[in-house]
Amino acid sequence: MNGLFTPVSTGRISSDIVGQVKDAIRKGRLAPGDQLPTERELVEQLGVSRVSVRDALRMLEAHGLVEVRVGARGGAFVTAPAPSLAGETLADMLRLSAATPAEVTEVRLVFELGLLPLACERADDADLAALDEICDRAEASLDAGVHDVTLSAEFHTRLARCTHNAAIALFAESFHGTLLRSLRQVKRLAPEMGREGLAEHRALVEALRARDADAARETMAEHVGRTAERVGIARPASVG
Amino acid sequence: MADSSRETALFAPVAVARASSAIADQIRTAIVTGRLKAGDRLSPERELAEQFGVSRVTVRDALRSLEAMGLIEVKVGARGGAFVTAPTGSKVAQTMSDMMLMSGTTPEDIVEARLIVELGTVTLACARATDDDLAQLRTLCERGRGALAAGTYTRELSWDFHSRLAQAAHNDAVGGLTQSFRSSLSMHPLRVREGPSGHALTVAEHLRIVEALERRDGAAARHEMADHLLRGTSLAERSAALLDWWRARDARAGQTSRRRAR
Numbered sequence: 001m002n003g004l005f006t007p008v009s010t011g012r013i014s015s016d017i018v019g020q021v022k023d024a025i026r027k028g029r030l031a032p033g034d035q036l037p038t039e040r041e042l043v044e045q046l047g048v049s050r051v052s053v054r055d056a057l058r059m060l061e062a063h064g065l066v067e068v069r070v071g072a073r074g075g076a077f078v079t080a081p082a083p084s085l086a087g088e089t090l091a092d093m094l095r096l097s098a099a100t101p102a103e104v105t106e107v108r109l110v111f112e113l114g115l116l117p118l119a120c121e122r123a124d125d126a127d128l129a130a131l132d133e134i135c136d137r138a139e140a141s142l143d144a145g146v147h148d149v150t151l152s153a154e155f156h157t158r159l160a161r162c163t164h165n166a167a168i169a170l171f172a173e174s175f176h177g178t179l180l181r182s183l184r185q186v187k188r189l190a191p192e193m194g195r196e197g198l199a200e201h202r203a204l205v206e207a208l209r210a211r212d213a214d215a216a217r218e219t220m221a222e223h224v225g226r227t228a229e230r231v232g233i234a235r236p237a238s239v240g
Numbered sequence: 241m242a243d244s245s246r247e248t249a250l251f252a253p254v255a256v257a258r259a260s261s262a263i264a265d266q267i268r269t270a271i272v273t274g275r276l277k278a279g280d281r282l283s284p285e286r287e288l289a290e291q292f293g294v295s296r297v298t299v300r301d302a303l304r305s306l307e308a309m310g311l312i313e314v315k316v317g318a319r320g321g322a323f324v325t326a327p328t329g330s331k332v333a334q335t336m337s338d339m340m341l342m343s344g345t346t347p348e349d350i351v352e353a354r355l356i357v358e359l360g361t362v363t364l365a366c367a368r369a370t371d372d373d374l375a376q377l378r379t380l381c382e383r384g385r386g387a388l389a390a391g392t393y394t395r396e397l398s399w400d401f402h403s404r405l406a407q408a409a410h411n412d413a414v415g416g417l418t419q420s421f422r423s424s425l426s427m428h429p430l431r432v433r434e435g436p437s438g439h440a441l442t443v444a445e446h447l448r449i450v451e452a453l454e455r456r457d458g459a460a461a462r463h464e465m466a467d468h469l470l471r472g473t474s475l476a477e478r479s480a481a482l483l484d485w486w487r488a489r490d491a492r493a494g495q496t497s498r499r500r501a502r
Contacts, residue, residue: 018308062306103411103412104413106414110414118479167354190473
């Protein structure tokens with residue numbers, strides 16, 4: 001891996017190192033699973049202090065671009081970040097920027113309704129089976145007297161993956177965190193929501209199976225709108 | 241316990257990195273749930289180390305990763321310390337494009353996702369755009385025309401139009417998403433042959449979108465937006481299901497409103 005990185009000179013040294021590693025990933029010179037040179041090697045190659053190298057690795061780790069493993073076979077490895085981590089980061093940022101919960105819900109509606117024509121066209125047998133299975137688990141858990149709200153978020157993100165589009169899946173994941181928080185609130189307000197929500201999820205799967213985008217959108221609009229109202233967010237304006 | 245392999249599985253080595261990410265998680269949660277707000281200063285490193293029962297090095301590692309995530313800013317000097325920040329649009333965009341880069345997302349995937357968002361954006365803008373929004377969008381079109389004549393039109397001007405359009409939707413989350421598309425797509429330009437003739441089409445298409453908004457004609461605005469985003473890409477075919485659905489829906493809605501008008 002000689003010559004992969006060049007010595008850095010001025011400015012914030014660790015940011016420069018991060019930039020170089022990102023660039024190497026972007027150009028395909030580093031791929032997920034590849035191990036970076038050791039700290040000591042990086043210090044030598046880049047002509048910087050060990051503190052700067054450690055800072056850079058920490059930043060790359062926080063960005064989800066490398067994973068630092070400890071132990072004899074340890075080191076810093078390039079990762080393909082899990083969509084859930086990526087989505088969580090984005091959700092945090094969308095939430096922290098000026099957006100209100102009502103605004104996030106509205107965007108969620110735009111997005112979750114918008115993707116349905118694609119999901120209806122592209123959902124294959126494996127997708128439909130996976131959605132059925134999530135509904136079955138939710139039903140079993142309701143029968144046992146437990147309303148597991150994480151299953152609903154799982155359903156929505158799995159549905160987005162029926163579009164077979166990684167960017168759409170990523171955005172859906174990003175709404176996941178917000179969704180989960182609003183669902184926890186809903187559960188406190190209305191425990192019977194679990195049954196109603198499950199029935200709507202089942203109806204969505206049937207619409208997908210029938211490749212009926214109109215029915216899917218109608219069910220989803222009602223489903224998301226009702227959830228929004230229950231958590232005290234105004235039912236989002238019609239988005240078409 | 242004679243089976244030593246079971247013993248190995250039972251106890252994992254305690255990683256220093258673990259402690260710092262656990263601390264970063266706690267602080268992150270406090271920020272996300274609003275217990276810590278933008279501008280708040282975190283306790284000094286020494287106090288945090290005591291609170292968490294860890295070394296200062298571990299605290300510093302945690303602060304470093306929060307800084308990398310754009311959640312805090314570390315200022316040096318007498319009035320220094322770690323401050324909670326409100327992440328800027330560009331920071332969101334940077335994170336977004338990093339994630340796109342790493343999750344194997346193709347530029348076509350991004351444009352299709354953008355199509356969904358922008359069709360929603362024009363729909364919302366149609367309902368909410370103020371006179372001021374419309375005037376400013378027109379101004380951007382005029383500026384585009386001027387730059388076109390002077391031969392100085394760039395993609396940035398086109399993005400300025402889309403960012404301003406997102407403002408007309410009056411939803412900050414829409415703005416954040418648009419910003420992230422701007423960053424992730426400027427790294428992977430999809431239309432490779434965006435020459436002067438391509439720019440001229442862009443400016444004309446932007447103007448038609450504004451005209452549709454001025455008439456509060458959602459169907460026309462969506463139609464113009466879809467044509468605009470898909471021109472010169474291979475997506476018209478790939479995303480046909482989406483466009484066909486909108487066309488059918490808008491046609492039905494058009495019939496209904498014409499019946500009502502009669």
